[in-house]
Amino acid sequence: MRLRATFKDLFRVLRIARVCVRHGLDEFVLALRPFRPYAFFFRLLPRKGTRELSRGERLQRALKELGPVFIKFGQVLSTRPDLISEDLSVHLAELQDRVEPFPGEQAVSIIESTYKAPVETHFKTFQKESTAAASVAQVHYATLHDDTEVVVKLIRPGIEEVIERDLALMRILADLAEEHWSEAKRFRPREIVEDYERTIRDELDLMREAANASQFKANFQDSGQLYVPKVFWDLTSHGVLVMERIYGIPIRDIGRLREAGIDLPELANRGVEIFFTQAFRHGFFHADMHPGNIFVLEDGRYCAVDFGIMGALSTSDKRYLAENLLAFFNRDYRRVAEAHVRAGWVPPDTNVEQFESAIRTVCEPIFSKPIRDISFGAFLLDLLRVARRFNMPLQPQLILLQKTIFNIEGLGRQLYPDLNLWTTAKPFLEKWTAEQIGPGALLKTVQREWPYLVNHAPEIPGLMHQLLNKLKNEKLTVNTRDTEIRSLKRTLQRLHRIIVQLTVGLFMLAVVFLFPDTVDAIINT
Numbered sequence: 001m002r003l004r005a006t007f008k009d010l011f012r013v014l015r016i017a018r019v020c021v022r023h024g025l026d027e028f029v030l031a032l033r034p035f036r037p038y039a040f041f042f043r044l045l046p047r048k049g050t051r052e053l054s055r056g057e058r059l060q061r062a063l064k065e066l067g068p069v070f071i072k073f074g075q076v077l078s079t080r081p082d083l084i085s086e087d088l089s090v091h092l093a094e095l096q097d098r099v100e101p102f103p104g105e106q107a108v109s110i111i112e113s114t115y116k117a118p119v120e121t122h123f124k125t126f127q128k129e130s131t132a133a134a135s136v137a138q139v140h141y142a143t144l145h146d147d148t149e150v151v152v153k154l155i156r157p158g159i160e161e162v163i164e165r166d167l168a169l170m171r172i173l174a175d176l177a178e179e180h181w182s183e184a185k186r187f188r189p190r191e192i193v194e195d196y197e198r199t200i201r202d203e204l205d206l207m208r209e210a211a212n213a214s215q216f217k218a219n220f221q222d223s224g225q226l227y228v229p230k231v232f233w234d235l236t237s238h239g240v241l242v243m244e245r246i247y248g249i250p251i252r253d254i255g256r257l258r259e260a261g262i263d264l265p266e267l268a269n270r271g272v273e274i275f276f277t278q279a280f281r282h283g284f285f286h287a288d289m290h291p292g293n294i295f296v297l298e299d300g301r302y303c304a305v306d307f308g309i310m311g312a313l314s315t316s317d318k319r320y321l322a323e324n325l326l327a328f329f330n331r332d333y334r335r336v337a338e339a340h341v342r343a344g345w346v347p348p349d350t351n352v353e354q355f356e357s358a359i360r361t362v363c364e365p366i367f368s369k370p371i372r373d374i375s376f377g378a379f380l381l382d383l384l385r386v387a388r389r390f391n392m393p394l395q396p397q398l399i400l401l402q403k404t405i406f407n408i409e410g411l412g413r414q415l416y417p418d419l420n421l422w423t424t425a426k427p428f429l430e431k432w433t434a435e436q437i438g439p440g441a442l443l444k445t446v447q448r449e450w451p452y453l454v455n456h457a458p459e460i461p462g463l464m465h466q467l468l469n470k471l472k473n474e475k476l477t478v479n480t481r482d483t484e485i486r487s488l489k490r491t492l493q494r495l496h497r498i499i500v501q502l503t504v505g506l507f508m509l510a511v512v513f514l515f516p517d518t519v520d521a522i523i524n525t
Helices: 007-022 026-030 033-043 055-066 068-078 086-093 104-115 159-180 189-204 206-219 254-259 264-282 315-329 333-343 352-368 376-389 396-415 421-436 439-456 459-472 483-514 516-523
Strands: 137-143 149-155 240-244 284-286 294-296 302-304 310-312
Touching: 007 026, 007 055, 007 159, 055 068, 055 086, 068 086, 068 159, 068 189, 104 137, 104 149, 104 240, 149 206, 159 189, 189 206, 189 396, 206 240, 206 284, 254 264, 254 396, 264 284, 264 302, 264 315, 264 396, 264 421, 284 396, 310 396, 315 333, 315 376, 315 396, 315 421, 333 352, 352 376, 376 396, 376 421, 396 421
Parallel strands: none
Antiparallel strands: 137 149, 149 240, 284 310, 294 302
């Protein structure tokens, strides 16, 4: 393993194994070779009678028992349908990140410690009772002295230590899976944990969320379609976020939207347009657009909240993604395959003919369906899965984009079942692509890059001279790694681990299964 595990860590790993077995998830545990010699002990464990439930439901219950950080991990994992099966993804998406709120007095203490002043100094009123509580943060309502109503978001005290502990444990489990699980190459456990770590660390810094909200608001400053609450920067810190409180109708409340006279088909199509504006014009999009984060104001504008998870697309990402989608619309699969190679999303030595054939196999059946039954999000997911088979590395921005499109599509079709993302997307992408190609686009690029070119132009002759001189004197070297030595080293390390695991593992398993209460007490200390 890459990480050094303490005995407490090993006990926690075994506790996770015990919880999984109790919920009938033996296959997850026994998939790891180090646990197989102890299968007999697992059979002796009491079960919770959940065998009649689906595998996804059993995993959902196990994560709930393991605690809030694992619940959030399950939520993040549910956004990776490119890596996990649909039965798991559906049930993990249903996990609710709700925990008991910490006391209002503690919330006041956090605010006073942050501001170095009594809570009354900055707030005319502060509602001690939390209005929403999750594993990382909770929310309170308050008013400022000018009677402005605000929302105060506070990071849960002590959560950093809990997250660091559980992240270390997840890394250990991921390392075990990478080395001892036959499916590790396909599921990439380290990659999944790294993806989760990025997400959870971003959510721990409320200054980052405030900056995201501020940028998002600036992007839509002159828009009559989307409203973003104001951030009160003078009251915001890494652990406290103060934003304008908004009143709107939750997007999922179709009845209230109709009562308010909102045109639902127009609202659905406007939502799609807003999303494509975020992704392709701004290259910065809200990546957590589930129904709880979207509201509709009285004037019919959308209002988004919770900016902890945002996605970003570079200029090249946007260009190649638009090219892929337009090529798909035109059933030009060769162009789709070549665009992936040019973007660097698949290795340069990819067999384009085989890649084109794989894409055609996935995409052609889509066109046999009525257009209203075609899922835009499902198409992107299928495309990512095909690219995975051709060794496409993790592209977090594309995963977030695909997840967000799924959410947008689902929300839009709740509002208007006949919503057709294709008819909205194609003209938008055609217009955007036309703006990115041609003399006008080239001139904009030169204007943007000109300061960089001017600053570095004097260095170019010297760099060229150095390169040519090295080539002339045969001093240009290429660094390589001796794969045989690394393979031998891994083999010796693996043998050493097996000896240690067989010696220590049997003893620890006996302790875990014979004295579970004692083990829980050790873990919780």
